[in-house]
Amino acid sequence: MAAKSTFTNMVLSLGSICLVCSALLGIANNVTAEPIAQATLAKINDKISYVVPSYDNNPSDNVTMVEVDGTEYKVYLASMSDKVVGYAIEVAPTGFGGPISMIVGFDAENGNIYNTAVISHSETPGLGDKIASNEQGSFRDQFIEMNPASNKLSVRKDGGDIDAITAATISSRAFTVGVSTAYKVYLTLVGSGDADVVSGASKK
């Protein structure tokens, strides 16, 4: 049934199988590279449109890197008729099951949090994953339209103003840390005059 196992034909057959498989993988990678990039972009764009006021530019083309405490954060600028209306800031705090990749949007007009969204996470299903819930009255709802300057951004257990999810304090805490990090990034961005530069440049 099977061919005889001599050294040469073992090397040859295994080698040629590997060669054919790598060629196939190369082709598959080439074919799918474009749609994968598009799907990732569509996902980010979808989340951005969710966390900032309505805009007419393409925020994923308008990215600024801002450094806070030695880490660089991605900030997407959303603008409406060349005026910046919102900042979507990508942060990744560490949750219970690994990093929570999330995005926090700020309203450029009053500096309030516009909305928040979770891009990907690996929190416990049924407990921690409620941080990503879109339902009415969910955990993330309390951040909507919140003014981060007048509220203490930590969970009640730590003396803050955020109600944690029952049985998911670590996830709630991580999410809150993400929001406050994003706020720091926002302050750095606005305070350092970067925002003025951007809006100044777009005033023409």
Place this chain on the structure above:
Amino acid sequence: MTKLKLLTKGIIKDNPTFALVLGMCPTLGTTTSAINGMGMGVATLFVLILSNMVVSAVARFIPDKVRIPSYIVIISAFVTIVQLLIQAYIPSLYDTLGLFIPLIVVNCIVLGRAEAFANKHNVIDSALDGIGIGLGFTLSLTVIGLVREILGSGSAFGWKFMEPYGMLIFVLAPGAFLVLGYLMVLFKKLTTKKA
């Protein structure tokens, strides 16, 4: 064995989950909801059909001593292709299954069918075997996922009928073992009666 029997034996007699008890890692890991279980089952089904066909076609050219590495290379190539395709065209499914798809490579079902069936049979029989076993796996995962989803989140296929709480334990790992165990008892009871 008739062609029809080849196709159907994977669903009951050689059901990979309840009768052969193979591929437990994806079974326990991905069945948090009916849709997730089905997605994993279908991904495995594709890999099984393709790898079974290719293995049966090339088996007689492969020297005996390197057959396992050869099968693994073939299987992992198909798994990677399936993974890339899901990532490109069904990104929402990729979000939930992403972690488990590479694990199809080491799923005993796929290598087991290549070693126990495909390398001794022709391409068509192997494809039928792949479809049968794959369907059996998909069905089992969907049923486990459905039971866990109903008990754990009070919904079926994403459609919520019970608000607002389910029994959380069924969504977590211990629930997977419980549901699998009880379903296996039920399966054994039903199938032994028939025989």
